[in-house]
Amino acid sequence: MSDTIRPFARPREGSQPPYLHPDYASTVKRAPKHSPIPLEHTLTEVTGPVFAGGWAGADAADLTQGHGGPPLGERIIVSGRVLDEDARPVSGTLVELWQCNAAGRYCYPVDQHDAPLDPNFDGVGQVLTDERGEYRFLTIKPGAYPWRNTYNAWRPAHIHFGIFGPAFTTRLITQMYFPGDPLLALDAIYLGTADEKARQRLIAAYDPNLSEAEWALGYRFDIVLRGREATPMENT
Amino acid sequence: MADRLIATPSQTVGPFFHIGLGRPDWADLTAGNPQGERIVVAGRVIDGDGAPVPDACLELWQANAVGRYAHPDDTRTDTPLDPNFRGFGRVSTNADGNFRFTTIRPGPVPGRGNSLQAPHIAVALFARGLLKQLYTRVYFAGEPLNETDPVLSTIADPMRRQTLIATRSEDADSAIWRLDIVMQGDNETVFFDI
Incomplete structure (x- = not known):
C-alpha cells in the first residue's frame, strides 16, 4: 500500500497576512498570543471536501436574476481561473461569493449602514469551477462602505470569495478589489499582507475581452491556491 | 521555486459572512444517515476579553466511523x-458565541510513518478580526489513542493539550461533547500552523 503523503507548500514570507495586525483593530483581541504549532501534514491535512455530485447546491452565477427586477448598479462580469502555485487548474471546486449592493449595504440585518437596501439584490452566488478551473459570475459592482476601524475609515469596494481547492489545507477565503480604487492605499485589511506582489493578487484586472458590448464590464480575477511541495516526501 | 505563482492572500470573512456562507443544514453531518455513533459537539468561541464571539464560522473535516x-x-x-x-x-456561532453540530465519532486515521492518530475532527475557524483561518482539532476525552497521538505529542505543555480534548456531558441522554475555543488569553486553545 502506498504510504506517501504529498504535503502542501508553506506560504512564502510576507505573502499571507499575520493574525495580529493592530492597524486592523479587531485582530487585537482575536489573534492568539501563542504561535500556532507547526504541524507536518498528515492524511487529515491533505484531504478535504469533494464537491462532485452537486450536494453543495446548484450553480448560482447570475446575481442579477431571481428577483422582481434588475438590481441597481453597474453590471459587471467577474471571471477567472482557480489555479495552484504551479498554474495547474483546480477543477470542480466550490467557489462561494458574497457582496454588498451598489450603495454599500449588505442584505443582512446586522448591517445597519445608512444606505438603501435593494429589493432586487441579495449579493450571494456560487459555482463549481469547470475542467479548466474557470468560473464566471454576473453581478453588479459593490459600493464602498464605512467601518469603524478608525475614524472615517471606508472599505474599498470588494467581493468576498470562498474557495476550497483539493484539501482542508488549501481552503481560502479572500476578497477581490477593483483596480485604481483610492481606498486601497488606506485599507487596513488589504494592507495586512506585507508583500506587495502578493497583495496585487487581490486586485482584479479590467479585461475588455471579458466585457460584453452594450451590457456589462468585465473583470478578470484569477485565484491561486497553495500548491504541493515541490518534491513528494516519503511518509517516514 | 522562484517561477511558481504567488498564492492569493487570505482576507477576513468580515462580519456579514452569513449571507454567503450560511448553510444551516451543513451543521448536521449525519443527514445522509451514515454508519457510526452519532454525537453532538458543542461549545463557545471566546475572545481575548473572555467575551463570546457571535460572528465566527467553523468548518469541520473528519474521517468516517472507520477512519x-x-x-x-x-x-x-x-x-x-x-x-x-x-x-x-460548517456551523456559525449564535449571538452568545455558541456553536453546535451533529456528526459521527470518527475512527482513528494514519499519522506519518507508522503512527496512528487518535480520532479527531479538524476545525478551521473564520471570523471578523481573523485575516486568515485558525486551524485546530477536536479530540475525545477517554480515548486511549490520545496518549500516543503524534499531533497531541507535539504540544509540549500537557495542560495546553487539554484545550483540544472535548469532554462528554454526564447528564446527556445522547453523547454531547463540549469544547470551547479560546482565541486568546488564559487557557488559549492550541492552534496549528498547517
Missing part, C-alpha cells in the same frame, strides 16, 4: 468508504 476520508488521496483499500458520509460540515 477513512472521503477523498481520492485516501487510497487505502482496507478501510471502506461510507457512501453516506462526506465528512465536511
Whole structure:
C-alpha cells in the first residue's frame, strides 16, 4: 500500500497576512498570543471536501436574476481561473461569493449602514469551477462602505470569495478589489499582507475581452491556491 | 521555486459572512444517515476579553466511523468508504458565541510513518478580526489513542493539550461533547500552523 503523503507548500514570507495586525483593530483581541504549532501534514491535512455530485447546491452565477427586477448598479462580469502555485487548474471546486449592493449595504440585518437596501439584490452566488478551473459570475459592482476601524475609515469596494481547492489545507477565503480604487492605499485589511506582489493578487484586472458590448464590464480575477511541495516526501 | 505563482492572500470573512456562507443544514453531518455513533459537539468561541464571539464560522473535516476520508488521496483499500458520509460540515456561532453540530465519532486515521492518530475532527475557524483561518482539532476525552497521538505529542505543555480534548456531558441522554475555543488569553486553545 502506498504510504506517501504529498504535503502542501508553506506560504512564502510576507505573502499571507499575520493574525495580529493592530492597524486592523479587531485582530487585537482575536489573534492568539501563542504561535500556532507547526504541524507536518498528515492524511487529515491533505484531504478535504469533494464537491462532485452537486450536494453543495446548484450553480448560482447570475446575481442579477431571481428577483422582481434588475438590481441597481453597474453590471459587471467577474471571471477567472482557480489555479495552484504551479498554474495547474483546480477543477470542480466550490467557489462561494458574497457582496454588498451598489450603495454599500449588505442584505443582512446586522448591517445597519445608512444606505438603501435593494429589493432586487441579495449579493450571494456560487459555482463549481469547470475542467479548466474557470468560473464566471454576473453581478453588479459593490459600493464602498464605512467601518469603524478608525475614524472615517471606508472599505474599498470588494467581493468576498470562498474557495476550497483539493484539501482542508488549501481552503481560502479572500476578497477581490477593483483596480485604481483610492481606498486601497488606506485599507487596513488589504494592507495586512506585507508583500506587495502578493497583495496585487487581490486586485482584479479590467479585461475588455471579458466585457460584453452594450451590457456589462468585465473583470478578470484569477485565484491561486497553495500548491504541493515541490518534491513528494516519503511518509517516514 | 522562484517561477511558481504567488498564492492569493487570505482576507477576513468580515462580519456579514452569513449571507454567503450560511448553510444551516451543513451543521448536521449525519443527514445522509451514515454508519457510526452519532454525537453532538458543542461549545463557545471566546475572545481575548473572555467575551463570546457571535460572528465566527467553523468548518469541520473528519474521517468516517472507520477512519477513512472521503477523498481520492485516501487510497487505502482496507478501510471502506461510507457512501453516506462526506465528512465536511460548517456551523456559525449564535449571538452568545455558541456553536453546535451533529456528526459521527470518527475512527482513528494514519499519522506519518507508522503512527496512528487518535480520532479527531479538524476545525478551521473564520471570523471578523481573523485575516486568515485558525486551524485546530477536536479530540475525545477517554480515548486511549490520545496518549500516543503524534499531533497531541507535539504540544509540549500537557495542560495546553487539554484545550483540544472535548469532554462528554454526564447528564446527556445522547453523547454531547463540549469544547470551547479560546482565541486568546488564559487557557488559549492550541492552534496549528498547517
